[in-house]
Amino acid sequence: MQLWLIPILPLAGFLINGLFGRRFSKGLVNTFAIGGVVLAFLWVLKTLFGLGGMNAVYTEHYFTWIQSGALTVGFDFSVDRLTAVMLLVVTGVGSLIHIYAIGYMAHEGGYYRFFAFLNLFMFFMLTLVLAANYLVLFVGWEGVGLCSYLLIGFYFDKKFATDAGNKAFIVNRIGDFGFSLAMFLIFRQFGSLDFAHVFAQAPAAPVGLLTLIGVLLMFGACGKSAQIPLYVWLPDAMAGPTPVSALIHAATMVTAGVYMTARSWVIYTHAPIAMDVIAYIGIATALVAATIGLAQNDIKKVFAYSTVSQLGYMFVGVGCGAFSAGIYHLMTHAFFKALLFLGAGAVIHSLSGEQDMRRMGGLRDKIPWTFGVMACASLAIAGFPLTSGAMSKEAILLAANHHAPWIYWVGVFTAGMTAFYVFRALFMTFFGKYRGEAHPHESPPVMIVPLVILALLSLGGGFIKVPDFLRSVFPAVEAPESGALTAVAIAAGLLGIALAYLMYVYKPGLPDAVANGAKGLYTLVYNKYFVDEIYDAAVVTPLVEGSRVVLWKGVDAGLIDGAVNGIGARAKGIGQVLRLAQSGNTRSYATWVAFGSVLLIFLMAVLGGLR
Amino acid sequence: MMGHVPLSWFLTLSAVLFSLGVAGFIFRRNIITMFMSIELILNAVNLTFITFAYQRQQVAGHLFAFFVMVVAAAEAAVGLAIILTVFKNRGTLNIDDLDSMKN
Numbered sequence: 001m002q003l004w005l006i007p008i009l010p011l012a013g014f015l016i017n018g019l020f021g022r023r024f025s026k027g028l029v030n031t032f033a034i035g036g037v038v039l040a041f042l043w044v045l046k047t048l049f050g051l052g053g054m055n056a057v058y059t060e061h062y063f064t065w066i067q068s069g070a071l072t073v074g075f076d077f078s079v080d081r082l083t084a085v086m087l088l089v090v091t092g093v094g095s096l097i098h099i100y101a102i103g104y105m106a107h108e109g110g111y112y113r114f115f116a117f118l119n120l121f122m123f124f125m126l127t128l129v130l131a132a133n134y135l136v137l138f139v140g141w142e143g144v145g146l147c148s149y150l151l152i153g154f155y156f157d158k159k160f161a162t163d164a165g166n167k168a169f170i171v172n173r174i175g176d177f178g179f180s181l182a183m184f185l186i187f188r189q190f191g192s193l194d195f196a197h198v199f200a201q202a203p204a205a206p207v208g209l210l211t212l213i214g215v216l217l218m219f220g221a222c223g224k225s226a227q228i229p230l231y232v233w234l235p236d237a238m239a240g241p242t243p244v245s246a247l248i249h250a251a252t253m254v255t256a257g258v259y260m261t262a263r264s265w266v267i268y269t270h271a272p273i274a275m276d277v278i279a280y281i282g283i284a285t286a287l288v289a290a291t292i293g294l295a296q297n298d299i300k301k302v303f304a305y306s307t308v309s310q311l312g313y314m315f316v317g318v319g320c321g322a323f324s325a326g327i328y329h330l331m332t333h334a335f336f337k338a339l340l341f342l343g344a345g346a347v348i349h350s351l352s353g354e355q356d357m358r359r360m361g362g363l364r365d366k367i368p369w370t371f372g373v374m375a376c377a378s379l380a381i382a383g384f385p386l387t388s389g390a391m392s393k394e395a396i397l398l399a400a401n402h403h404a405p406w407i408y409w410v411g412v413f414t415a416g417m418t419a420f421y422v423f424r425a426l427f428m429t430f431f432g433k434y435r436g437e438a439h440p441h442e443s444p445p446v447m448i449v450p451l452v453i454l455a456l457l458s459l460g461g462g463f464i465k466v467p468d469f470l471r472s473v474f475p476a477v478e479a480p481e482s483g484a485l486t487a488v489a490i491a492a493g494l495l496g497i498a499l500a501y502l503m504y505v506y507k508p509g510l511p512d513a514v515a516n517g518a519k520g521l522y523t524l525v526y527n528k529y530f531v532d533e534i535y536d537a538a539v540v541t542p543l544v545e546g547s548r549v550v551l552w553k554g555v556d557a558g559l560i561d562g563a564v565n566g567i568g569a570r571a572k573g574i575g576q577v578l579r580l581a582q583s584g585n586t587r588s589y590a591t592w593v594a595f596g597s598v599l600l601i602f603l604m605a606v607l608g609g610l611r
Numbered sequence: 612m613m614g615h616v617p618l619s620w621f622l623t624l625s626a627v628l629f630s631l632g633v634a635g636f637i638f639r640r641n642i643i644t645m646f647m648s649i650e651l652i653l654n655a656v657n658l659t660f661i662t663f664a665y666q667r668q669q670v671a672g673h674l675f676a677f678f679v680m681v682v683a684a685a686e687a688a689v690g691l692a693i694i695l696t697v698f699k700n701r702g703t704l705n706i707d708d709l710d711s712m713k714n
Contacts, residue, residue: 584710586645590637 001047001128003060003077006087009040010122017119021112033115035097037122041091047079048088054081055472057196059132061443066135070191076132078195081473085466086129086259087326088333093251094122096450100342101243103447104349106171109204114154114241121147122203124251129259134183134193137445141179141224144253145172151248151605152240160363175223182216185209199266206551207271214274215519217260217540219282225257227315228285231308232532244347245300250307251334258314258330261331262323265474276321279400283414288529290417294424295515295526298355299344302425306381307337309418313396316407322477326468328394331466332388336458337378338357340422342451343374347429349447351438357425362434369451376427376455382419383493391462392495397478403484408485412492419496427504453561621662625657628655641683642704653683 013036021029051058059078066073075506079087097116105114121144128140145168153165183193189205190198202210221227226234237249248254261268261278268275293305310333317326348355350367364371380389393415393438401408434440442448504509515522581592628651629680635648657676698704 584708586706587637587640589632594633594637 001050001060001079003047003079004045004062004472006040006047006130007126009043010036010119010126012036012463013119013122014116017112018116021116024112024367026106026111029112029115033119034095034098034102036119036566037091038095040122041095044087044091044187044382049082050206051079051084054079054084056080059196071193073133073135073188075136076194077130077136078132079130081325081470082259082262083129085125085331085469089331090122090125090129090252093334093338093454094125095343096245096453097243097251097338099431099445100246100345100450101241104243104345105241106444108241110154114151117150117154118148118244118247121151121248127258131494132195133164134186134195134198136533137263141220141235141256141419142176144256145169145176145212145224148172148237148248148253151244154240154244154315158239161239164233164239168233168237171230172223175220175230178216178219178223179221182213182220185213185216189213194583195263202266203270205270210267210271211274212558214264214271215277215496217264217267218274218278219584221257221315222281223257224409225254225306225311225315226285227257227281227312228288231285231289232535234308234527235301235304236296238304239279242341242348244298245304246338246341246345249304250337254311255314255330255334258311258318258326261318262327262474265318265323268318269321269475270521275321276347277319278315279319279403279407282312282317282319283400283410284312286311286312286316286414287410290414290421291525292528294417296421297357299357299360299425299429300341300355302357303337303340303344306340306418306422307333309414310337310381313393313411313414316400317396320396320399320407320477321405321475322396324467325392325395325399325477326498327390327449327470329392329465332380332392332458332461335454335461336377336387336389339377339451339454339458340374340381342447342454343370343377345446346370346443346451347374349437349441349443354436354438357428359436360429360434361432361436362430363440364430366440368432369442369448373432373448373451373455374426377458378422380458381422382497383490383499385490386462387459388457388462389553390490392466394489397489398480398482398485401479401482402480412489414490416492416496419493423497423500424504427500431505432508461558483571591592618662618666622659625655625658625662627677628652630656640705640707642697642706645706646690646694649686652682653679 013032016032017024021032024032036578048054057080059076060076062075064072065075068166099117101114101118105111108114124140124143124147125602126140128137128144131137131140149165149169152168153162154163186198187193189209190201192198223230234249238245240249257456268278289305289308293302293309296305298301310329314326314329314333317329340402345365347360347367347370350363350370351360354360376387380387383390383393397408397411397415400411503514527533584588617705632648632650632652632655635651636645639648641647659681660672660676660679662672663668694697694704701709703709
């Protein structure tokens with residue numbers, strides 16, 4: 001079925017634009033960049049139709065990549081129903097975001113560079129999704145991390161952007177360390193890294209080892225999917241251009257951890273402790289990130305913490321054994337969060353770069369299309385009945401209730417907060433009076449059309465019944481349908497919306513009163529629980545100081561340089577003495593030779609050499 | 612004739628010549644004198660070779676003497692050429708002044 005064409009098409013776009021894009025017109029750059037991704041989307045559609053029901057895994061082997069001792073790693077791609085969902089989300093949402101970026105980036109420098117990196121990202125993401133073994137998946141995993149770094153630091157002349165890129169890269173490295181260890185363990189236990197091979201043998205493996213592998217894999221997923229304790233990079237990653245935030249840091253790359261966890265479901269179902277850990281981390285992240293989102297004033301920061309929080313929901317779904325619910329939420333989240341980011345980008349674009357919501361307001365009449373699509377996305381994430389977000393979130397919450405009721409209640413509480421902060425952002429941006437000085441203007445059609453498509457998907461995407469589609473892939477979870485529990489979750493969302501309306505539209509003075517009333521709590525949340533500062537004091541500073549004092553001044557300057565310089569100084573000292581013999585006076589040399597000869601003869605006589 | 616003169620006389624003469632050569636080489640400062648001292652050393656060695664060759668009635672010693680003469684002739688040619696060049700360039704034949712390799 002030529003699966004390799006799917007990632008190769010964006011790669012071709014990357015190579016053409018990356019090598020020659022500097023000389024291209026914007027139209028030509030667009031042709032190759034958008035063309036590569038849209039063709040990949042079409043090829044995905046053709047492939048999936050060609051494969052039909054996909055009840056069995058379809059694998060293509062291209063070449064043996066690594067052969068060393070017992071280790072054989074092939075460059076293999078495979079497609080099953082899980083891959084199909086991911087392929088459609090990545091290429092579909094990716095295509096829309098690429099088209100949107102034409103309008104968004106129109107006035108930015110480095111136009112060809114931006115699209116080249118975006119295409120490279122698509123290549124690695126598709127490699128990650130299509131991989132048939134852990135190592136090829138890891139190639140894509142690292143590749144998307146690289147592209148994330150490159151695109152966060154896209155405005156490389158701004159210090160905060162390059163710092164954010166470094167932070168994302170380094171924090172992800174910590175997670176990848178866990179992933180690598182997990183791969184070593186998998187190879188040691190199963191003698192292979194192929195999914196088919198590993199999952200066939202996994203049920204017979206010792207539970208302790210599977211738990212260890214599961215926890216280590218989860219650590220990698222925590223880095224990539226921005227979960228506690230490694231979530232700190234994602235909010236900073238908003239330093240990149242907004243289409244990047246939408247594509248990489250909302251819709252696709254950050255969901256790679258969830259995808260990888262769902263892909264390894266055989267390991268997790270046999271390691272219940274690891275699954276519990278995932279669920280706990282997920283719910284904790286969902287709650288903490290949502291509380292931070294309550295008090296942010298940067299519109300992109302709000303949605304960044306919202307992304308962290310929603311990824312927490314996906315982890316809850318996966319951790320409670322409802323893998324298909326997690327993937328369901330992954331898909332709907334890709335729709336509405338991409339839309340939220342792109343809508344926020346449209347707002348920022350129309351205000352000539354303003355991101356602070358305190359300097360927005362009243363934009364409802366000025367940019368009505370943007371308002372309309374943002375409202376659709378907000379309804380979806382808030383869990384308004386029958387929207388996509390409501391359906392997938394319910395699926396997760398029901399599974400959570402089946403697993404442990406307290407997770408359900410925390411999840412419901414978080415859902416209420418989610419509705420509150422998203423509508424807070426909506427109200428602060430579009431309602432009330434305009435508080436800035438820019439001249440808002442509606443975005444061009446090339447940006448609005450993708451937004452409208454995503455808005456329709458946000459509202460109706462829930463009717464793409466992913467859990468039914470994935471029933472043959474994952475083990476069934478019997479979470480009973482419960483009208484009461486669903487109603488409670490929806491009520492929490494509506495309550496959050498109502499509260500946001502009360503505080504930010506009906507009585508605009510109320511938020512300040514609340515902030516002043518609970519000053520300590522507000523300061524704590526406003527400063528993101530000082531997690532960055534704690535990490536800085538507990539990890540970064542000791543590491544930097546340790547490197548500086550011990551490794552640099554002690555080991556490098558003291559030990560290594562000392563040894564080298566010491567040897568040099570000794571050689572010099574010995575040379576100082578020996579150079580006295582080398583006077584440059586021929587007659588003194590002759591004298592030395594004569595003395596030497598006499599000494600030699602004398603020694604030979606003494607030792608009996610002469611007879 | 613050799614039968615009447617003891618071997619040690621030849622060797623003593625050779626040793627005296629050798630020592631004179633060495634002393635001349637070390638204590639004289641004129642390059643040409645030093646050069647002649649080297650010839651003296653070589654000829655002292657030649658005398659030893661010949662002496663032992665005669666005593667043991669073997670031709671190898673004579674051969675060695677001829678080789679030494681050939682080498683000495685070649686060395687004289689090259690050495691004198693060098694000395695001429697040195698004198699042209701430096702205007703001196705004092706060995707103690709020719710120390711530009713130092714410093």
